[in-house]
Amino acid sequence: MDMKSTDIEKIVRQVLENLGSKEAVPKKRSVQDIPDRARVAMLTRAEHFDIQEYPIPEVGDDDILVKVEGCGVCGTDAHEFKRDPFSLIPVVLGHEGTGEIVKMGKNVKKDSAGKPLAVGDKVVTCMIFKDNPDITMFDLNKQNVGGADVYGLLPDDDKHLNGWFSDYIFIRGGSTVFNVSDLDLDSRILIEPCAVLVHAVERAKSTGILRFNSRVVVQGCGPIGLICIAVLRTMGTENIVALDGEDKRLEFAKRMGATEVVNFKNYKGIEALAEAVREAFGGHGADFAFQCTGSPAAHSNIYKFIRNGGGLCELGFFINGGDATINPHFDICSKEITTVGSWVYTLRDYCTTFDFLKRAKGIGLPLEKLITHRFPLDKINEALETNLKMEGLKIAIVNE
């Protein structure tokens, strides 16, 4: 084939240009791109964020400066926004965030899982490590990170850039940070809530009851229940019945992999509802159930769907939602039900979550559709109000 050298040059240039435009190739930034000051959304009183500007702190040898790309709004943020139950005000919230490293200290070479780290890499944080020997990276039996300090739930201090609802976040030496450059922005925003479900399913597996072809009930189809279905699907669980009171959410549950759905509002009384669930399983009780709502009545109900010798994972009560009534004889004792509780996640679950997100995409689960609303940082009050109105599923702050 005869090809002029000018043609080849043209083709090579074209190929290089195309490569450069791909999202997967991180744009390396230079120090000059970093401004002196950064905006944060400071919660200064209940139901009110102020957009404030602070100087970007000096990046020490162990620190990392990250330009924030986006951050999901969590139920925890909504609680804190509404009433300040954690007494954090003034505080920069946002813990489901991700962004790009723009500067890092000379001692920072790897992320918390041992992956190399460089300026231009996309990262997430998990918790601030405090030399707690009970929290280690790869021991599943060690305690989860609930109650540990995380960026986005730290009271304001002299650094100010402590949460992901901001332009830049200042990651101090000793924090956990993970290189997730191989995930797109939507997936990265969903890492934190997905880790909650990876952990719950790991807890469920510890009972020995949840198996490849188990019949599984997922009660509650908010983001947590929907992600629960997705995690089960990526594990090969095919027989999932989803329960909720809203048809729209149940539709989504089907797209996420539920085989049958039951709207509890269509049934009067728990007996009729339990029968509907049994019918959805072709006349069988569930082998395993995931309780993903914060409703005490829902907790009381769920035992009725489970077969003798089955299992239950309760993960809906992220915060205190009050007492629930059960009948110890009928619900647990005579049925010999094994129950596990699940809260937050371990560091190892975080790494499993990165793989889960790729696998979910691989089998075509529309996880990114969970993000129903996107707001810029200066519309954060509106974003939280939307969350409180329970409109949509996942709400995210996305910086341009």
Ligand SMILES: [Zn+2]
């Ligand atoms: Zn969260």
